[in-house]
Amino acid sequence: MSGPDRMRERLRELGRSADRELAPELDARIVEHVRLHGPKVVRRSRQRRAVLRASAVVVPFALGVFGWRAWEGSERGEQSQRARATSVESTGAARVEERARTPLDALAQTPTSQCAQRSVESSTFVGSASGRRVLDLADRGRAVLERDAEAKLDASDPCRLALQLERGRVTVHAKNLMGGELHVKAAGADVVVHGTTFAVERVADDVTVAVAEGAVAVEREGRAVAPLVRGGQRLQVAIKQAPVLLALSEAETLQLRAAVEEIVVPQPRAAADEAASHATLEESVAARTQDAVGRARRSRSASERSVRFRASQARSVRFGTRDDSGSDASSEDSESARSDGAARAIGSSAWQRALADSSSISQPAAAPGESSNASTSVRPSAEPAAVSSPASPREPSRSEAAPSAEASARPEVATPAALASRDAETPARAETASELVARADALWRRGSRDDARTLYRRAGTASGPTAQAAWLALARRELAAGRASAARAALDGYSARFPSGALSEEAAGIEFRIALLEHDDALAERLAKRLCERHPNSPAAQAAARWLRTRGRTP
């Protein structure tokens, strides 16, 4: 037997020698304890096991149900959110559709369909050696070719106009692309118009894009060369050089806007007279420009800047001509030109701003219905218009200088000599109606609408077509802002101030639009019919007729 075995044997003996007999009392106590309490313990243990077994099934099931409910709730929440979003979208879409069906949209028609419906003729344009040339882009905007510039307009796709700039500079004001696109291409660069006013200049293969208002995208070979060029920026694109984005100065911005401001369509006149009027008009333009610069310097408005309007450009400003370039304005222009309204100053305010006051150069027309193409017909015998031609035999134009906007009957803008003398005599004078309108336009665009309204009304207290136009400009502004009652109040102000004003046709058109905005179809119908009866050839009447036809009525 090995050592461990012997140890084990000895230990076993040791264990056996110990008292192992169950003491009777101890045995009895243990047995009695088990007999009395054992069954109860066993039963409780069984119950506990049953509960645990059931819990093993119920608890996971409950957790699963709870989790499923929670997940379902979150899913439903998301679905409801999506449904709400969808409903909002659908509601929005329905609203959009509904709006599309509203008369206003019926007037405007859907952009996509409109761009397809209005075709533009492709052509090649060359800037005049003596000045600019205006290209009419079929109500979508206008492009102004600078001197000696050349561009080709590709309008094979009416919804995708492409202006190929061969040389020189073109300034574009895109008013309403009608859902289409407008591209200006130069030296491989593609300027895609996202709205508004910009200029593209090409010198050899270097292209400069300057944006006064809105944003344009510049691409090369289908790829954007820079982020969107926004208002107040200039992008210089050159071959083998990185594009450079710079800021436009205030002057450059104003010049851009001025380049596409409404240009007066003169009445047909004899060539000699025309040449003479042009010559003198240029002088007038130059003089007024200088006056405008001086007045701008003296302007009290903190927002007005002294802008040096280059005389060379001023001289090159041409009225929109009825030449064969097709640069004539829209039918509205023609209408305004043919109308008896002596001084239809709707566009005249723009003309005035373009020439008279430097600060007003920056006022492209923005109010709906206010056709920026509406131009002032400049006639020698015109009423005190934005610009009274120096060739006019009307001497009273000098005395018609309006030093104060508060004057009940005063000429708005005097001749250059009168202006100069006036300025010399009264360095600090009250603003003219045109100046007030120009400031009001600027304030409105900046968001200071209450101040703008005040200035419009102040301008409306003057006399003359600009004062009348101020009321209508305010009405259009309010209409564009969706404030029908305010627009109506502006119309009432016009009617009260000028009961037999020369702009009754425009006022009627605005009143019709107000009725549409208020969804007063009955009133709109009456106004539309009246408009068609009284001014059948006006653009407003044409729009009203279209609306009546959509409603199954005859104009």
Next chain:
Amino acid sequence: MPERAGESSATVEDRQLAALRRGEPAALERLARAEAPRVRGLLHSLLGPRADVEDLMQTVFLETCRALPSFRGESAVSTFVAGICIRVARRAMRPSAWTRRRGEFQGEPRAKDNPERSAEQSEQLRRVHVALSRLSSKKRVAFLLWSLEGMDVRSIAEVMNASVPATKSRILYAQRELRSRAARDPYLRELVDGGGDERA
């Protein structure tokens, strides 16, 4: 439980087991009477003479009653009870404040025909437990079951719910510990080496 005519032992055992699971008082009493001596012996072997042996026995049977509903009869009832006894003994091996105060071993030498020898054996047993108290409970239990109870390794492994190799290594480790203590303790030397030299 009386056997019925024609019943096999397996069937009897199944009926007994079912009765135990149901908590029938008679079946539980039979179980207590049959297992009480063995439980006491195990407790004695594993823990030595202790004054709280009755409490420990009550604890063993109480836990047995609690565990009966989950007993599937995969092993013998005695093995099932022995396993519970060993668990209780291992818990008791952790010295509590009470045993520290009173001392772990409260056993009294049993007077037999040779009281001197009985006292000596009791002292040896006490010293064995003292020497093994330094070990982990698993090693201690395995060795005591092997040495004092004379159980074989497989049975020890089954009762302790351990593998045979693990049980063997525990026993071997305990033997080594006992031998190392025996080098300094003549009582233990006698057990381990056989007491070659007479004590003075």
